[in-house]
Amino acid sequence: MLKKTTLKFLAPAALLFAAIAAADTPFKPVIDVHHTMEWITYPAAEVIWDSAGQIIDKDGEHDLAPTTAEGWENVARNAAILAESGNLLMLPGRAAGDDWVAYSAQMVAAASKALDAAEARDANALFDAGGEVYQACVACHEKYWVKLEDRIN
Numbered sequence: 001m002l003k004k005t006t007l008k009f010l011a012p013a014a015l016l017f018a019a020i021a022a023a024d025t026p027f028k029p030v031i032d033v034h035h036t037m038e039w040i041t042y043p044a045a046e047v048i049w050d051s052a053g054q055i056i057d058k059d060g061e062h063d064l065a066p067t068t069a070e071g072w073e074n075v076a077r078n079a080a081i082l083a084e085s086g087n088l089l090m091l092p093g094r095a096a097g098d099d100w101v102a103y104s105a106q107m108v109a110a111a112s113k114a115l116d117a118a119e120a121r122d123a124n125a126l127f128d129a130g131g132e133v134y135q136a137c138v139a140c141h142e143k144y145w146v147k148l149e150d151r152i153n
């Protein structure tokens with residue numbers, strides 16, 4: 001049995017190592033939050049939303065779920081991009097307030113569900129995950145997306 005004292009020792013050591021490793025990583029953000037949204041987050045989320053649920057047009061009701069392996073792989077790939085874009089929002093210096101990281105984490109969690117659903121080719125689960133993704137976007141935008149007209153006025 002692993003002794004409690006061993007665990008107590010290991011946990012801080014692991015945290016310390018993680019902190020040192022992070023400090024030594026020469027990461028360098030290349031684009032700002034605005035372009036992260038426009039070029040990475042939004043296009044990836046759109047692929048998920050365009051692949052879930054049904055639409056009704058003049059020819060009747062159509063299921064949006066992918067019908068081919070390539071289609072599902074495309075959803076999985078974009079769900080992964082979306083999840084990782086949530087991690088990009090958590091880079092040091094990006095948080096605009098206390099709950100910024102929580103909103104970003106909410107997006108990572110929702111996009112991870114979409115990834116699981118795409119890998120399982122589960123259209124219903126993908127639809128639900130798409131809804132959670134949307135809620136994560138809106139939650140953060142309501143607080144942090146200051147519209148241009150508000151900035152000027």
Ligand code: HEC
Nearest residue numbers: 033034037038041042045100103104107136137140144145
């Ligand atoms: C943690 C906070 C946060 C989350 C989560 C978030 N956003 Fe944003 N988003 C912002 C902020 C802040 C801006 C305003 C950035 C700016 O224009 O300076 C923004 C702006 C945008 C824009 C406008 C960019 C433009 O071209 O003007 C789009 C589109 C967008 N977000 C899409 C999304 C989508 C889709 C999601 C969810 C999948 C999402 N965002 C999740 C914070 C967030």
